[in-house]
Amino acid sequence: MLEIKDLHAGSEGNEILKGISLSVKKGEIHAIMGPNGSGKSTLAKVLSGHPAYKITSGEILFEGKDLQGVSAEDRALNGIFMGYQYPVEVPGVNNAEFLRMAYNARLVKQGKEELDPMDFDDLLQSKMDMLGMEVKYKERNLNDGFSGGEKKKNETLQMALLEPKLAILDETDSGLDIDALRVVADGVNKLYTKDKALILITHYQRLLDYIKPDYVHVLSKGCIIKSGEKGLALELEAQGYDWLTKV
């Protein structure tokens, strides 16, 4: 589904990713771990098409097509979802209205008819019920004044609606207490099906107790320095990153 080949990328002339290769197939969950400043969030931004980050060499193929030059909205419409570490607050934009716009943009792209507000509300309610979210999420403005946990839940709700093929969750666990983490992780697990793929970017192993990855990669100084199965995460948790990065 996603093929990253010897990717070099950075922003403002600084090369941050220095040759990353990664292959993610349908039905797989990959965890990308690494110390602060290793390039985890940069990778997420490059994958989502952030204009400040440029690919200097290498390529990213999504379903066989090169993503170079593809805008953020087209990536989203084609099924890539980026779950933010710090979801942006947008005061004045009603959450439910925004969700409907995003949902309908997807429908239009697929050549389908847009959902009217009533039908959309039914759909939204069903997703919210599934995730155990209160009605207040519909009434409030997009992430405006949300707590860290609320923002992440709202990201999960967006993922539930948009049903991406590939979801990249950037530090979804950061800033969450254990209860909020469990809610978000449960949500992600419910949404994850075998025809989808998931990339979890995280600093801590804790998230991986709830969402079990098939593969774990360690990123350091812009390179993947070790890949392995789930057990690698436990090793990292026990020993820290030092034993890898000092090599």
Added chain:
Amino acid sequence: MTTTTTETANRPELAIRDLFNKSQSGNKTSPALKKFNQAALEKLEALKFPDRKHEMYTFVGTRELVATEFALAASGTIAKEQVDALIYSNSKNSCLVFVDGAFCEELSDISALGAGVRLTPLSEAIEQAEVSDYLLATVKDENDVFSAMNGALVSDGLVLEITENTTVDVPLQILYISSESKTPVLHCPRILIFARRSSELNVAVKFSGGATSCFVNAVQDILVEENAHITYSQFQDDSAWHFSKLRTTQKRASRFISSNAMSGAHLARCHYEMWLTEPGAELQLNSLSVLHKEEQAHNYVQIHHQAEHCTSTQLFRNLVDDKGRSSIDGTVVVHPGAQLTSSEQLINNLMLSDDCRADNKPNLKIYADDVKCTHGATVGQLNEDQVFYLKTRGLSEATARTLLTRSFAESMIQTAPSPQVAEDWRNVLLKKLGANE
């Protein structure tokens, strides 16, 4: 005011004296009102119309206005249907309508207001010492020549009294509407509200439908007595010259919450003069302007903290496109002894074109040593992080930008005191943004 500006320097003031003489000769109003008119005229002549260097009019070009020869408006007629369409659905039986500056009883409906609200024509109320003393005191301290001009030329107005402990259950709407006129006319509406101790009132003021040759020069005074709560909104939506002054005086533990919107005009200016005179008074002032084409909207704000433990917060948002111009000139004065004052001012400008202009001049004058005062102003384009966030959810660049532009206004619209007022603002202001897509 006259079309010739070359002769004597005080020519416009002479033109006002001329209008004053005309209004007084045909006027059967009370001696007390005449005395007030006279005092205001003298003040006007002492203040003089502003030149470019006038501190209060730094950002507001009044030359064209002062050079225009206006006649005092005879009250025109407005069809009832036109008025009905402008009355909010929750104020059908609690509305005061002014046509061309004069109160129109036939178009007003106060049946839902109850006995706790007393309405008196200004010409009658001014015979009471309390009213005349107050008005004469405002003339004495007046610093704005246009407000003095209203005082000199006002032939009548309305005094509202909300009696002690009265909670007015329905929102009161005050509608100022102007009829079409081929020649330049001047309207001087005036309202004075006494909110007595522990009273509560929600009042929505709307200026509507001025013709391009019409100059609306309004003054509204509101006295908020001990523990009284006023929720106020003002919507400037006239396509004329618009000047309005809102002067409030707040007593102990009173609240005045104000949400205003300006849709701009050839030249629109709101002057706020707010006095917090006793401890514990709370003032909120929110204002939104949405301007395009060559519209202008200016705000001049003076907030006086005269007592301890008072709070004032101001939030201004201006959305300026095309060749629009906005300005906020806002001063907070913390008078000696007004300890533990808390005052905040924030101005956000969203500039959507290369030719628009937004001026901000925040001022703090602090004469007490234990206070918390902040001010800030931002000028910018849309937040690119927000644009990107929306794009990663599949919205196009254009849709994201439109949505964010609307949201900049919408977050202020949500401060409107009722859904009806909010909807009205939305219909007028957001439509302008739509036209520019």
